[in-house]
Amino acid sequence: MKLITAIVKPYRLDEVKNALQELGVHGLTVSEASGYGRQRGHTEVYRGAEYQVDLVPKVRIEVVVEDADADAVIDAVVKAAHTGKIGDGKVWALPVDTVVRVRTGERGPDAL
């Protein structure tokens, strides 16, 4: 199994969710995140004083999928989150040893 983590622009969240649903991914976790990449934040102006705000708001989407589905899921997320502008985000995958469904105690792929 793989844990796929995607850091994307908040307004692309619905697109990513829809794309994952179409692939048959049953569940996901979304959390607010902030950070920066090459674009290094943005500038705000208050009474003529400029402030460089380096951390920009993002959402982090996490899903655990079977190894065979990982590439398709990554492709779907990248396609849905893509705008072509700077700050579109990152997607990465990590191996997962164990997954347990709390309600039933099922383990492994059955718990997804």
Next chain:
Amino acid sequence: MPLAAASADTGDTAWLLAATALVLLMTPGLALFYGGMVRTKSVLNMLMMSFVSIALVTVVWLAAGYSLAFGEDAAGGLIGGLDHVGMSGLGPDSVQGTVPTILFATFQLTFAIVTAALVSGAVADRAKFGAWLVFVPVWALLVYVPVAHWVWGPGGWILERLGALDFAGGLPVEIVSGASGLALCLVLGPRMGFKKEAMRPHNLPMVMLGAGLLWFGWFGFNAGSALGANGLAAAAFLNTLAAGCTGLLGWLFVEQKRDGHPTTLGAASGAVAGLVAITPSCGSVSLLGALVVGLAAGVVCSYAVSWKFKLNYDDSLDVVGVHLVGGVIGTLLIGVFAVESMTGGAEGLLYGGGLGQLGRQLVAVVVVAAYAFGVTYGIGKLIDVTMGLRASEEQEQTGLDLTVHAETAYDHGVLGHGAPVSSSVVPHAQKVTPQA
């Protein structure tokens, strides 16, 4: 000061009652204006400095402030007497002009309140709350009250002897608060992280709401200063609206040219700058004059707020840049735009009055600014060496809301219905549980 009438005029009294309530509303409005501009960790402290000013100044005013400011002159136009200490001798039948004296005293009280609250903008985020509780009454008696007497008191040297004009408080309110704010922030020193960290306003909608309430109250401030429901009040009302608008537009114009963005904080600040500048002049200048006064304040004040970064004093919320500079602009421009139809005598440079009025305005500005700065600096230093003026480093870092007031303004945790995930009721709370 109008001559005493036999009895109060009901129309004038009704208007001044309303105007007094409007001016009192300016202080909660200012609390929101200032509160939105500070960081989340000290918004409650900012609101509290305004709200306690209402309570402190009211008590001081009723005890002695009114008598010293508006009692019969006791010392060459410098201070009033003690005849009305504790409001003695003033009943429902006492009349000042065409309104009850106690209403006039209350109207003037609301000016003293908002002036004290204005000073708090210079000390945001770092003043000891206890020190503020001591500062306000002492400052009100030693700074506000004498200047109010000079300008509006019977026999006061500025209006009656010098012949300078100030309709609604450019000198006692705007210049005094600005110069006092400068003195106090010099004694305090800059906030931790000044010029290094971004100290952004935490809630701009709150700033806009506060600016709106200030503007609303300002009609009572300026039009109420006619002390009657009459044409002069109407003219002051329209001048106030006009100057607020050109102030707003002037500030936005500068921002668009300089920074590339017209900001909401700029719109609020520009309107306030225009209103500050028209305060002394609303009862003296033509409508054209009012439009120019507001525009000049909007443009100049938008540059003046950056002085603190160049000169290295941390006037947190720009009391100097907006109130001192705006007040000076408005007070001086009376010498340019005063019209005889409004003043009943004095004329400005533009209307054939020569340089005389401008000179008188300048003298008043310099003396009042120097007095307010000097005395406030002294009070600040005295408090600093005795009880301490500045909050501890830990309090400032953590935020004054939590460390001084044991409260936080916002609970934005999304877990457990908005409460932080670790929150629980401490056993101590049982001690205050009401008995069944």
